[in-house]
Amino acid sequence: MKTRTLGKDLIVSEMGLGCMGLSYSQPPFPTKEEAIKFLREAYEQGVTFFDTAEVYGPFDNEELLGEAFKDIRDKVVIATKFGFSFDGKNITGVDSSRENIMRAIEGSLNRLQTDYIDLYYQHRVDPNTSIEEVAQVMKELMEQGKIKHWGLSEASAKTIRKAHAICPVTALQSEYSMFWREAETKVMPTLEELGIGFVPFSPLGRGFLTGTIKPGHIFPEGDFRNSIPRFNTPEYLENNFKLVKYVEELAEQKNTTPAAVALGWLLAQKPWIVPIPGTKKIERLKENNSGTNVMFSKEELENIKKMLDTIELVGHRYNDATESRVDK
Numbered sequence: 593m594k595t596r597t598l599g600k601d602l603i604v605s606e607m608g609l610g611c612m613g614l615s616y617s618q619p620p621f622p623t624k625e626e627a628i629k630f631l632r633e634a635y636e637q638g639v640t641f642f643d644t645a646e647v648y649g650p651f652d653n654e655e656l657l658g659e660a661f662k663d664i665r666d667k668v669v670i671a672t673k674f675g676f677s678f679d680g681k682n683i684t685g686v687d688s689s690r691e692n693i694m695r696a697i698e699g700s701l702n703r704l705q706t707d708y709i710d711l712y713y714q715h716r717v718d719p720n721t722s723i724e725e726v727a728q729v730m731k732e733l734m735e736q737g738k739i740k741h742w743g744l745s746e747a748s749a750k751t752i753r754k755a756h757a758i759c760p761v762t763a764l765q766s767e768y769s770m771f772w773r774e775a776e777t778k779v780m781p782t783l784e785e786l787g788i789g790f791v792p793f794s795p796l797g798r799g800f801l802t803g804t805i806k807p808g809h810i811f812p813e814g815d816f817r818n819s820i821p822r823f824n825t826p827e828y829l830e831n832n833f834k835l836v837k838y839v840e841e842l843a844e845q846k847n848t849t850p851a852a853v854a855l856g857w858l859l860a861q862k863p864w865i866v867p868i869p870g871t872k873k874i875e876r877l878k879e880n881n882s883g884t885n886v887m888f889s890k891e892e893l894e895n896i897k898k899m900l901d902t903i904e905l906v907g908h909r910y911n912d913a914t915e916s917r918v919d920k
């Protein structure tokens with residue numbers, strides 16, 4: 593697989609892998625053995641960029657990556673995230689205090705069975721800790737060799753700029769797909785100006801753009817999508833399905849699948865974008881990775897943009913609790 597560069601010098605496979613669903617947010621989960629086999633298969637297929645977080649599980653997801661990659665540590669780029677506090681396994685809130693970051697990094701290094709993290713993201717901006725303080729801690733962790741690069745998630749352009757001024761930011765990880773395009777106007781101009789990479793999360797619209805979630809779809813108990821208006825309100829799902837139909841048309845034109853088109857479209861937006869589609873199914877890895885072969889002409893991209901601008905989507909992408917953690 594070809595590579596792309598995030599920020600100044602973080603080289604990653606142009607399609608990453610979101611590992612969250614292996615143990616968080618999207619049950620049923622595979623066994624540990626199945627998950628490790630799956631991660632190794634992704635690596636065999638050319639993926640070198642793996643996305644996890646302390647909060648996925650919590651904790652269990654990092655353990656899977658640690659087990660899967662301990663003998664090929666220098667061949668993979670591991671991104672993980674800090675920024676939540678816990679009482680045992682219960683999340684108690686956002687917390688990017690120095691104390692909590694120091695606790696988090698030791699746990700992550702331990703579970704990942706490594707002595708460095710390639711890309712360490714602040715998972716959510718903490719209203720109680722200035723971003724300058726967080727950036728200062730990142731600088732120290734870099735000096736200690738515990739992290740190589742750092743990034744932010746769901747941060748505003750203003751926060752990114754402040755953070756970057758203290759300690760250069762390598763990547764922003766925020767939601768971006770044909771299903772949620774706010775990043776195009778809100779953060780991408782700043783990322784381009786500052787030379788910061790962009791890692792779109794939920795690049796398949798949490799599965800919606802693949803065409804497998806149809807109106808009336810029932811998600812398993814415990815699936816995060818049960819709490820999101822876009823997914824739990826039948827009228828919204830019905831209305832928004834016109835976008836899926838359009839993606840299906842594009843897929844037919846390109847002789848590929850909707851998932852590959854959705855991912856190829858993201859890659860075509862900017863050379864500094866690296867999506868991290870999430871799947872836990874080996875048979876879907878190849879399909880998602882084939883998004884790297886879907887090409888669009890300038891004219892096609894303009895036409896798609898025009899079309900996307902006319903498709904009216906309804907329903908929030910988050911519930912109120914999750915939305916309250918987005919930096920505006």
Ligand SMILES: NC(=O)c1ccc[n+]([C@@H]2O[C@H](COP(=O)([O-])OP(=O)(O)OC[C@H]3O[C@@H](n4cnc5c(N)ncnc54)[C@H](OP(=O)(O)O)[C@@H]3O)[C@@H](O)[C@H]2O)c1
Nearest residue numbers: 610611612793794795796797798799802851869870871872
């Ligand atoms: N920073 C943040 O706050 C944040 C938030 C959300 C996610 N993330 C990261 O982004 C990654 C991806 O996001 P996501 O999982 O929310 O959304 P996504 O990648 O847009 O979609 C994942 C969903 O699509 C399904 N899927 C994947 N490939 C498919 C295919 N080819 N055909 C049909 N269905 C397919 C998956 O099901 P199967 O697993 O059954 O294939 C899963 O339900 C996560 O793993 C995580 O690392 C970060």
